[in-house]
Amino acid sequence: MTILAAIGRSVLALLASVGRVFIFAVQALSHVVRPPFYHKELAAALLNIGWLSLPVVGLTAIFTGGALALQIYAGGARFNAEAVVPQIVAIGMVRELGPVLVGLMIAARVTSSIAAEIATMKVTEQIDALITLSTHPMKYLTVPRVLAALISVPVLVAVGDIIGVFGGYAVATGTLGFNPAAYIKNTVDFLEPLDIISSLTKGAVFGFAAALIGCYFGMHSGRGAMGVGAATKGSVEAAAMVILAANFVLTGVFFTL
Amino acid sequence: MIKMEGVTKSFGSNHVLKGLDLEIARGTSMVIIGGSGTGKSIALKCILGLVTPDAGRITVAGGTSDRDAFLARFGMLFQGGALFDSLPVWQNVAFRLLRGSLAKPRAEAREIAIHKLRRVGLGADVADRFPSELSGGMQKRVGLARAIAADPEIIFFDEPTTGLDPIMAGVINALIREIVTEMGATAMTITHDMTSVRAIADNVAMLHDGVIQWSGPVADIDHSGNAHLDQFIHGRAEGPIQPLR
Ligand SMILES: Nc1ncnc2c1ncn2[C@@H]1O[C@H](COP(=O)(O)OP(=O)(O)OP(=O)(O)O)[C@@H](O)[C@H]1O
Ligand SMILES: [Mg+2]
Numbered sequence: 001m002t003i004l005a006a007i008g009r010s011v012l013a014l015l016a017s018v019g020r021v022f023i024f025a026v027q028a029l030s031h032v033v034r035p036p037f038y039h040k041e042l043a044a045a046l047l048n049i050g051w052l053s054l055p056v057v058g059l060t061a062i063f064t065g066g067a068l069a070l071q072i073y074a075g076g077a078r079f080n081a082e083a084v085v086p087q088i089v090a091i092g093m094v095r096e097l098g099p100v101l102v103g104l105m106i107a108a109r110v111t112s113s114i115a116a117e118i119a120t121m122k123v124t125e126q127i128d129a130l131i132t133l134s135t136h137p138m139k140y141l142t143v144p145r146v147l148a149a150l151i152s153v154p155v156l157v158a159v160g161d162i163i164g165v166f167g168g169y170a171v172a173t174g175t176l177g178f179n180p181a182a183y184i185k186n187t188v189d190f191l192e193p194l195d196i197i198s199s200l201t202k203g204a205v206f207g208f209a210a211a212l213i214g215c216y217f218g219m220h221s222g223r224g225a226m227g228v229g230a231a232t233k234g235s236v237e238a239a240a241m242v243i244l245a246a247n248f249v250l251t252g253v254f255f256t257l
Numbered sequence: 258m259i260k261m262e263g264v265t266k267s268f269g270s271n272h273v274l275k276g277l278d279l280e281i282a283r284g285t286s287m288v289i290i291g292g293s294g295t296g297k298s299i300a301l302k303c304i305l306g307l308v309t310p311d312a313g314r315i316t317v318a319g320g321t322s323d324r325d326a327f328l329a330r331f332g333m334l335f336q337g338g339a340l341f342d343s344l345p346v347w348q349n350v351a352f353r354l355l356r357g358s359l360a361k362p363r364a365e366a367r368e369i370a371i372h373k374l375r376r377v378g379l380g381a382d383v384a385d386r387f388p389s390e391l392s393g394g395m396q397k398r399v400g401l402a403r404a405i406a407a408d409p410e411i412i413f414f415d416e417p418t419t420g421l422d423p424i425m426a427g428v429i430n431a432l433i434r435e436i437v438t439e440m441g442a443t444a445m446t447i448t449h450d451m452t453s454v455r456a457i458a459d460n461v462a463m464l465h466d467g468v469i470q471w472s473g474p475v476a477d478i479d480h481s482g483n484a485h486l487d488q489f490i491h492g493r494a495e496g497p498i499q500p501l502r
């Protein structure tokens with residue numbers, strides 16, 4: 001009985017926090033369209049979230065694409081299907097690994113830093129100070145970061161997809177003896193517009209979720225250094241879970257199209 | 258100008274304010290004294306709406322329902338400074354002048370910021386530094402400059418002289434007095450420093466155990482006949498206020 005009660009309580013707590021994040025998201029979106037707009041904060045967030053994430057995204061993608069090519073070759077060789085490497089690398093990278101890995105890297109790099117920064121601002125009364133200076137924290141802190149992630153993460157995913165496919169290409173043509181021109185032709189012929197649309201859609205959803213969750217945990221941080229630590233940890237956990245769950249749902253949706 | 262009636266606030270089982278009554282007349286300087294952790298900062302935050310009281314009424318004369326317009330009349334120095342560490346000092350001071358309803362051209366805002374910094378004893382050379390590069394006392398003074406930057410009608414100072422040397426504390430006390438007498442602002446200051454109390458206050462209120470134990474003109478504090486106040490101003494360990502040991 002006590003076990004059931006404990007499970008019930010944690011399920012209720014989870015549902016309550018999902019509800020709170022949802023309300024937070026609606027509030028954030030409602031502020032996106034209402035002035036004032038903080039262009040400089042948006043530019044800084046774009047630089048931080050988009051541009052400065054490029055190295056991490058590029059490295060993640062190239063190693064993953066390379067490893068993928070090797071695995072598919074090894075697996076394919078068991079039933080004489082080594083030739084499918086370009087097609088499977090392309091579809092694996094674009095539809096699945098590109099968006100998911102970029103999303104997780106964004107959760108690690110961006111969600112954590114947003115949560116820690118905003119939580120520190122909260123703990124040191126900077127959020128209170130913003131309010132007394134007639135500046136809405138939602139508009140000044142959340143909206144620029146969420147918008148920047150919404151815009152830049154799909155671009156990062158596109159870059160990750162291309163670099164990942166290139167990683168597969170480099171390994172396949174370099175060590176597995178594939179013909180470069182044929183590899184590229186196979187990749188390009190095989191990919192359909194829907195694959196790319198699904199990749200970019202996932203990027204937008206993951207980026208939005210990653211930034212929003214970082215802001216939410218930061219704004220709701222507890223007091224002191226422990227509060228900041230807990231907010232940061234919680235935000236990365238939640239963002240990673242949400243990204244993986246959303247990936248499953250979106251994959252299902254695109255599967256039926 | 259500001260009236261608090263029966264304001265209560267608890268954090269869980271910690272009953273911080275238990276029915277606070279306080280009135281501050283326009284153009285006067287009220288100083289709140291009281292032991293550490295008695296809820297002085299919370300009381301200020303209740304007036305600003307940063308903390309929602311559990312019960313009671315707070316009215317500010319000439320109030321509007323528009324929150325931005327309401328807050329535009331206030332300046333607040335936070336106990337910890339609360340400077341934005343992503344912005345250089347002058348942009349901290351001029352924050353309100355760089356955006357929103359009080360926005361001014363950038364050069365003019367910078368000019369005002371440097372002028373306000375000089376009033377709190379900081380040279381123009383700190384304007385382009387970042388808050389993390391300043392000492393604690395300098396940060397406090399930048400916070401003070403930010404609080405007065407837009408010449409607000411009502412100013413709250415949470416421990417303005419804590420962490421300052423006696424000379425600088427004297428400068429800040431004189432500045433606060435000047436803002437009240439020359440610019441007609443209404444000020445509410447929290448301090449533990451009895452020299453500051455005598456320099457700044459028109460009226461004094463002593464907060465202890467969630468309520469105002471004594472309030473009255475500063476001239477009366479030495480013969481108030483109130484045991485709480487007497488113990489506090491003489492810094493005695495014995496009396497109605499029991500320090501935990
Ligand atoms: N956000 C909060 N959550 C829980 N308790 C709080 C919170 N803010 C303040 N308190 C508690 O309220 C009480 C009063 O705090 P407050 O900061 O108003 O004290 P203070 O009178 O300003 O003290 P000091 O002179 O040391 O600054 C303290 O016991 C503090 O622990
Ligand atoms: Mg305090």
